[in-house]
Amino acid sequence: FMISLVIVILAGSVLFWNGIIRVYCTSVQLGIKWRITGIICGWIPVLNLYALIKIIRIVMKEVEFETEKLELNKTRKDKNICKTRYPLLLVHGVFFRDSLFFNYWGRIPGELKKNGAVIFYGRQQSAASVKASAEELAERIRSIVNDTGCEKVNIIAHSKGGLDSRYAISCLDMDKYVASLMTINTPHRGCIFADYLLEKVPEKIRSSIADKYNNALRKLGDTNPDFIAAVTDLTASHCKAMNEIMSDAPGVYYQSVGSKMNRAGSGKFPLNIAYPLVRHFDGENDGLVSVSSAQWGEKFTMVSIDGSRGISHADVIDLNRENISGFDVREFYVSLVGDLKTRGL
Structure with a gap:
């Protein structure tokens, strides 16, 4: 059980940090303010959850917007x-x-x-x-x-x-x-x-x-x-x-x-x-x-x-x-x- 628990925790940590790093490196809408806020609040209980939720919302909205734009450009690509x-x-x-x-x-x-x-x-x-x-x-x-x-x-x-x-x-x-x-x-x-x-x-x-x-x-x-x-x-x-x-x-x-x-x-x-x-x-x-x-x-x-x-x-x-x-x-x-x-x- 303990081994399985450790594996789950490690896997979760890898997924979490992989996601955070990708977001920090690729998001355009996150901006400097929320990148810094995330780093600072990451060490403070409760505030870290608030910052994480805010970052997730910003990035999800960005992904949704850019996906719609990609689809729009696909539909009119040949129209130039x-x-x-x-x-x-x-x-x-x-x-x-x-x-x-x-x-x-x-x-x-x-x-x-x-x-x-x-x-x-x-x-x-x-x-x-x-x-x-x-x-x-x-x-x-x-x-x-x-x-x-x-x-x-x-x-x-x-x-x-x-x-x-x-x-x-x-x-x-x-x-x-x-x-x-x-x-x-x-x-x-x-x-x-x-x-x-x-x-x-x-x-x-x-x-x-x-x-x-x-x-x-x-x-x-x-x-x-x-x-x-x-x-x-x-x-x-x-x-x-x-x-x-x-x-x-x-x-x-x-x-x-x-x-x-x-x-x-x-x-x-x-x-x-x-x-x-x-x-x-x-x-x-x-x-x-x-x-x-x-x-x-x-x-x-x-x-x-x-x-x-x-x-x-x-x-x-x-x-x-x-x-x-x-x-x-x-x-x-x-x-x-x-x-x-x-x-x-």
């Missing part, structure tokens, strides 16, 4: 609903870079590719003036067209990337190579709070922050980062001036997407801190960009969900890889790109 006439060019926003190790667009590109999309990335520097970033994008667009023979691209641009793209199209003759531009939470009319901060923050502090940022990003690959120029071009005053020269190009289909947080707590740092400030100056916002500033083009799609959660500036590009109740970000982009295909783009 995201196989547009022209390839997609994903353009990142400010303070980020396109990286092989961390995709700015989260799980979105993978989902689009499963449904037939051909994807390229902007590869512009993390922080520069709109004009400088647009020049990099123009070079990238020409390279894609020349290398693939695709004739044109469909641009999907987030945040400042939308301004960069508009400048490239309107001021650098890229309209002949762009079929459509979809901006995601782009501050087309700028951010009034940015004007306020640049005015109130002392020059010495601004210069110090800029120098530290520029030096750090040079080490990560930026050739000529310019923190101040990037932030300045996001102000309402500068965007107003740029809009006077960035007229929409005939023949290019323009549309936009915007979202809003419903409270400060629905976004992660630093969006949760910025939200009240942006709301004071700009109104309803996603933690950085107001809803009114995000609207541009022939069609505007507003993303919002009931309750206190809301959709932040990061949520709308799946930066945190979070499954949000009421908003399937991957399916949202499949729908947007599917619409481009329907339009013959």
Whole structure:
């Protein structure tokens, strides 16, 4: 009996730890918070059961959601609903870079590719003036067209990337190579709070922050980062001036997407801190960009969900890889790109 009991206990322990290790290594939704909570509470009676039950619920919900998505993609695999006439060019926003190790667009590109999309990335520097970033994008667009023979691209641009793209199209003759531009939470009319901060923050502090940022990003690959120029071009005053020269190009289909947080707590740092400030100056916002500033083009799609959660500036590009109740970000982009295909783009 004792031998059998020991075997049962050992087998149970092996199964338990095998499961825990697999969950910790593979779960996307568990996050850092619950991983740490599980480790700490694992040594405390009663609390360890609470943490274990919570972890199991999170992972079971994740498995159910991902299984449904796998089945959905199986049923439409041959339809290639995201196989547009022209390839997609994903353009990142400010303070980020396109990286092989961390995709700015989260799980979105993978989902689009499963449904037939051909994807390229902007590869512009993390922080520069709109004009400088647009020049990099123009070079990238020409390279894609020349290398693939695709004739044109469909641009999907987030945040400042939308301004960069508009400048490239309107001021650098890229309209002949762009079929459509979809901006995601782009501050087309700028951010009034940015004007306020640049005015109130002392020059010495601004210069110090800029120098530290520029030096750090040079080490990560930026050739000529310019923190101040990037932030300045996001102000309402500068965007107003740029809009006077960035007229929409005939023949290019323009549309936009915007979202809003419903409270400060629905976004992660630093969006949760910025939200009240942006709301004071700009109104309803996603933690950085107001809803009114995000609207541009022939069609505007507003993303919002009931309750206190809301959709932040990061949520709308799946930066945190979070499954949000009421908003399937991957399916949202499949729908947007599917619409481009329907339009013959």
